[in-house]
Amino acid sequence: MILLVDDNKEILDGLSFSLKEAGYSVEEAFNINEAKEKYMDASIVILDITLPDGNGFDFYKNYLCDRNIPTIFLTANDSEVDIVKGLELGADDYMTKPFSTKELLVRIKKILMRKENNTVIKIKDIEYDIDKMKLTKNGEDIKLTSIELNILNLLFVSKGGIVRRDAILDKIWELTGNDVDDHTLTVYIKRLKDKIGSDIIINVKGLGYKLYEENK
Amino acid sequence: MLKDWVISYMKKINRIIIILIILLIPIVLYSVYKISEYKEYNKNYNNKINYIIDYVKTNTSLSDDDILKMINNNELNHNLIDKYGYNISNIGIINNNVSYTKYFIIEISILLGTIILFMAFYLYDNYKKKKELDDIIKLIDNINHHNYDTQIDSMSEDELSILKSEIYKTTIMLRSIADNSIKDKENLKKGLEDISHQLKTPLTSIMINLDNILDNPNMDDTTRNSFVKKIKKETYNIKNLVTSLLKLSEFDVNTIEFIRKDIKVKELIDESIEKVSSLADLKNIKINIDCNKTDTLYCDKMWEVEAISNIIKNALEHSNIDSVIDIEYSDNKVYKKILIRNYGSTISEEDQKHLFERFYKGSNSNSDSVGIGLSLSRNIINMDNGNIYVESGNNKTEFIIKYFKKI
Incomplete structure (x- = not known):
């Protein structure tokens, strides 16, 4: 169960919707009082820092830290980020507003994998560490360019589903500020496949791409 | 004494x-x-x-x-x-x-x-x-x-001379505080005006696209999706704008605290390149670095990386596809120099004059960029006791940053 703590109803509704769509069970809390009653069963807490009845950091320190419940802070500005880093949670456990739900979902996935001490996804003879963003084949690093790595990451993060071509184009725009045409995308995918060698990227005609899956 | x-x-x-x-x-x-x-x-x-x-x-x-x-x-x-x-x-x-x-x-x-x-x-x-x-x-x-x-006349009698010099110091200080506070207010006002103006553009685009969608419920999916994507893009633009503007405002009212240490120049350059690696990849631009592994710069790493990456980003945006960018570090008694060279269109004389001004968009800039990056870079570099200028000609552009050593 994921506990969402934020005093803004729009954000709460939006996030709740995406998380449920992604298959998680979700609980909502508008303030610290409500959060105090619901956090016990949470496997992850998404915690806004500025809440009407107190400070998110205090709530974390007093309730979540000792129980080792992974928390993702939602921060509005850099100074709050510094405090989070100061709490020595590791730089990944915060998101600065505004953020996209996709980013949040990826973060959640990473945290859950980290919790199992298993951030490496294996397909055939390929291993990809989602946390470190490293690709290895038979123990050897495969070097990818920045865009190739991000496309691959997108595929692994969405493992089990299909990544639409649109989504990849979007990602490239996010990273570079430039629009890339369809043909260029095809070239990127081909180059990626060539570098990987093994056949793990599957073309889903008319839709996009997905990763090879064992049990068919 | x-x-x-x-x-x-x-x-x-x-x-x-x-x-x-x-x-x-x-x-x-x-x-x-x-x-x-x-x-x-x-x-x-x-x-x-x-x-x-x-x-x-x-x-x-x-x-x-x-x-x-x-x-x-x-x-x-x-x-x-x-x-x-x-x-x-x-x-x-x-x-x-x-x-x-x-x-x-x-x-x-x-x-x-x-x-x-x-x-x-x-x-x-x-x-x-x-x-x-x-x-x-x-x-x-x-x-x-x-x-x-x-000029303070130092040949005269003591007590009055001391009084004179103390009054001079105090008055100058008070004056400059007063002037700064007026300047700060003016900067703040201008900053807010700029922000409001810059935000209106993407917001207008969003509203237009939303109106299109809401007014046409029978619109086909492809068209609707393209509008929605435009809206998404504009929200990203707003997000980037707000972040950059906040940083600039912090500079305007001098509220930033720089935490300076000796940072390896190679590390600075590597991290700056990392921030824009996708863009370099997209245009297939190779970045050559010429700097030895031991030179250091006394600066705030986070901000300096922000500054240098903005310049590299600018260089990338104005480079031809499949070209190279050279980053060279050199050092003499007076200053430490970082030079960033790209090959592509020449920046016109007119553009060169205004390049580092806030919101200035050169004649061949990306329409989504707002023109804050270089202005912010210059502010940061100035704070670290340096300055930056550009030389451009013959389809070659060089950004030159000099950090002056304390004598």
Whole structure:
């Protein structure tokens, strides 16, 4: 169960919707009082820092830290980020507003994998560490360019589903500020496949791409 | 510091010496005069006694022995002068009239002279003090009218000189605080105006696209999706804008705290490149780095990386596809230099002039970029005691950053 703590109803509704769509069970809390009653069963807490009845950091320190419940802070500005880093949670456990739900979902996935001490996804003879963003084949690093790595990451993060071509184009725009045409995308995918060698990227005609899956 | 103390101490001594000299002159003169007066009176008395002795010797039969006894006589048996009705205190048995007048005149002259000398000294002193006070008043007046170009006269008397210099310092400081606070307010106002203006563009685009979608429920999916994607893009633009503008505003009101350390230049460059690696990848641009592994720069790493990556991003945006970017580091006694060179369209003279201005978009810039990156970079570099300029020509552009060493 994921506990969402934020005093803004729009954000709460939006996030709740995406998380449920992604298959998680979700609980909502508008303030610290409500959060105090619901956090016990949470496997992850998404915690806004500025809440009407107190400070998110205090709530974390007093309730979540000792129980080792992974928390993702939602921060509005850099100074709050510094405090989070100061709490020595590791730089990944915060998101600065505004953020996209996709980013949040990826973060959640990473945290859950980290919790199992298993951030490496294996397909055939390929291993990809989602946390470190490293690709290895038979123990050897495969070097990818920045865009190739991000496309691959997108595929692994969405493992089990299909990544639409649109989504990849979007990602490239996010990273570079430039629009890339369809043909260029095809070239990127081909180059990626060539570098990987093994056949793990599957073309889903008319839709996009997905990763090879064992049990068919 | 010691030197200043010695100088002011010597000035005090100077003053005391002058006063002592002014005192000494009349004292010396007076002593000399008094001594010579005494000598003259003495001479007169001795002469008179001589005349008396001579007369006695010539006109009486007293022996030499008796005359000696007479000279040494201390008894007053008859007191003839009193008997003849003369007052012994007043009578001038000895003719000292001429001498007396002469000496009286000299004595009065010396007295008057001394008084005049002292008064002159006092008036001069006062005059100088008044002049200094006037100077101070004029100084403050100048500063109030923004004329900071004044020299402090260091040749004058001590306390006032110190006062003058302290007033000068305080007034300048107050003035500059007042000026800065007005400037801060103006900057803030302009900053807010800029933000509001810049936000209106993407917001307008969003509203138009939303209206299109809502007004046309029967629109086909592809068209609707393309509008929605446009809206998404514009929200990202707003997000980037807000982040950049916040950073710039922090600079405007000087609220940023830089945490400076010695950072390896190679590390700075590598991290800056990492931030824009996707763009470099997209245009297939190879970045060459020429810098050794040990050179360091004393700066705030996070901000400096922000600054340098913005410049590299700019270089990438104006590069041709499949070209290279050179980043070179060099070092001399005066400054440390980072040079970023790209090959692509030349930046026009006109653009070069305004390149680092906020919101300035060059003639061939990306339409989604807002023109803040280079302005922010320049602010950051200036804070780290450096400056940046651009040279462009023959389809080659160089950004040159120089960090000046403290001498």
